[in-house]
Amino acid sequence: MKDICGSNHLDITSVPTVVDGFYGKARDFDGTDDYLSVADNANVSWPTASDATIAAWFYMDAQSGTRRMYEKDGNELISVGADVGFQITGGAGPARTTVSGNAWHFIVGWFDYVDGTSNKVEYQIDDGAVVSLTTAAEPSDGTD
Numbered sequence: 001m002k003d004i005c006g007s008n009h010l011d012i013t014s015v016p017t018v019v020d021g022f023y024g025k026a027r028d029f030d031g032t033d034d035y036l037s038v039a040d041n042a043n044v045s046w047p048t049a050s051d052a053t054i055a056a057w058f059y060m061d062a063q064s065g066t067r068r069m070y071e072k073d074g075n076e077l078i079s080v081g082a083d084v085g086f087q088i089t090g091g092a093g094p095a096r097t098t099v100s101g102n103a104w105h106f107i108v109g110w111f112d113y114v115d116g117t118s119n120k121v122e123y124q125i126d127d128g129a130v131v132s133l134t135t136a137a138e139p140s141d142g143t144d
Contacts, residue, residue, distance in 0.1 A: 086123035089140035
């Protein structure tokens with residue numbers, strides 16, 4: 001599977017089914033062993049002492065268990081049951097937000113590096129309010 005910039009192609013594990021998506025086609029992950037991965041490299045690393053953003057469309061059907069829509073060295077877009085959020089290494093992140101089931105949602109999570117002591121971990125789901133946490137934590141990445 002190719003990414004939009006054309007250089008960080010994804011490997012598909014356990015071949016999730018192709019289904020109709022919010023825009024065009026999507027992948028239906030079984031929640032057990034389906035996932036996409038990209039090799040660890042500097043093009044997809046979390047920058048040190050810098051801002052970073054990650055976004056995803058997702059369809060929430062089952063509202064149980066823990067699922068990661070994105071994960072790299074503990075930085076993740078995550079759902080636990082019906083609660084969805086964004087956190088960085090070590091679990092630093094604001095409280096998760098409950099989303100409705102059987103619906104498409106859009107999440108964007110971002111890290112604002114301020115000064116190493118009052119950094120911001122924030123996210124927004126759909127058109128909802130921005131959820132924020134001030135922390136001294138920073139994203140971790142083994143490739144930096």
